[in-house]
Amino acid sequence: MTGMEAIQKRRSIRKFTEEKIREEHRVLLQNEIARINAESGLHVQLITDRPEAFRSFLAHYGGFQNAANYIALVGKDEDDLDEKCGYYGEQLVLKAQEEGLATCWVGGTFNKKKAFYEAAAGEKLCLIIAIGYPAEEGKVHKSKTPAQVMRAEGEIPAWFTDGIEAALLAPTAINQQKFLFTLTPDGKVEATAGNGPFSKVDLGIVKLHFEIGSGKTSLF
């Protein structure tokens, strides 16, 4: 499965089977996490068999079932933490999708007090990603139109609209899609976040999707 196929297939899944994460998947995810931590300086962790994090009124209200595993996005408490968590966390989401695992980003509807994770001095937990085997199909989210999330003058190259299309398929907190991609006259791309909960995490996520969709790496 290519990155773009994973983007097209992915939906947030909140109902999981009772199956534990298989050893092959655990190894694969741990390897990906090690690569990401080395590259980003984040302290991402895979936490398995800890359903407490999803035992709260909010988690129940949010519709989680059999959620027991998650990826904890932890890193240095600095300005770019949210965006980094989005960019690198979504790499794990897409990798999981390729392997038949399902995910859901969770910023609010989990039990932060009961969630288990490690944080060194100066680090904090940004948010988590629930992960497991899907027990539901998930739905395609309602989406803004390309025109609502882009600014570009004159002739627009196909790679730019392909990038926008991939960004619109990305998960965003409360499906807010509060981001804007601008094509500058010299052919560069700028991406900015609007105001809203976790909108900087969303920004990191949509930047990754834009890179995959446009086929251009290291754009930002």
Ligand SMILES: Cc1cc2nc3c(=O)[nH]c(=O)nc-3n(C[C@H](O)[C@H](O)[C@H](O)COP(=O)(O)O)c2cc1C
């Ligand atoms: C940063 C972020 C935080 C999120 N927080 C929650 C959450 O607390 N609870 C929840 O059920 N879903 C949460 N979501 C999932 C979104 O509701 C979901 O991505 C959005 O509705 C789009 O649907 P889709 O992911 O199926 O395309 C979050 C998503 C993102 C990107």
